[in-house]
Amino acid sequence: MLELREYTIPEQKHIDWLNDKDLMRYSDQRHVHHTRASVQHYMFQVWFRGVYLNDVLIGTVAASIDKHNDVADLGILMGGRRGYGKAAWKLALDELSTHRMIVAGCMVGNQAMQTIMRRTMEYSHIIPDRFLYDGKPMAGVYYRRAGEAALRLREEMAGIYYRRL
């Protein structure tokens, strides 16, 4: 069974995933050396969950929360097993749907991540040349998803609009 769980003390394999330059090739985290202390520090600052498959940690999802605008900026790291990224992402979107909006982005070269966002969120925009990848400019692509309350409001507004027609 795949589930998200509260996860507060980093496991060693989680730190190893973050220091794996190949796995992190499409993340700015590849420029940073991670230690237990640095990972723990980050975890305390954001919404953070472990992704567990049959009680085994296979990834993490994290969101920095912009409280003033009620927006969650979501990211994912699947280190243990491939093939569960989209399912874990959906669980995270569900749990964060109490926020007004959820946003996410990645380098255009990150095809798997783009597929996940395309299937679960609305396209927002591209920033050309946003990143440097192997010294060459690469665009960033960004998606968004309205939270449940915002979606309900949008439906109500559409209802009011059509009733007026």
Ligand SMILES: CC(C)(COP(=O)(O)OP(=O)(O)OC[C@H]1O[C@@H](n2cnc3c(N)ncnc32)[C@H](O)[C@@H]1OP(=O)(O)O)[C@@H](O)C(=O)NCCC(=O)NCCS
């Ligand atoms: C990006 C990441 C989360 C994908 O996880 P995953 O377990 O491989 O994802 P899934 O197997 O659920 O695949 C999601 C979709 O992408 C597709 N996909 C996977 N690898 C792909 C590739 N190399 N090229 C194109 N599509 C790909 C899958 O077919 C699937 O599509 P589907 O919905 O049609 O079946 C994972 O590789 C990861 O954690 N990478 C390192 C950290 C990272 O880059 N995070 C994102 C930075 S913002």
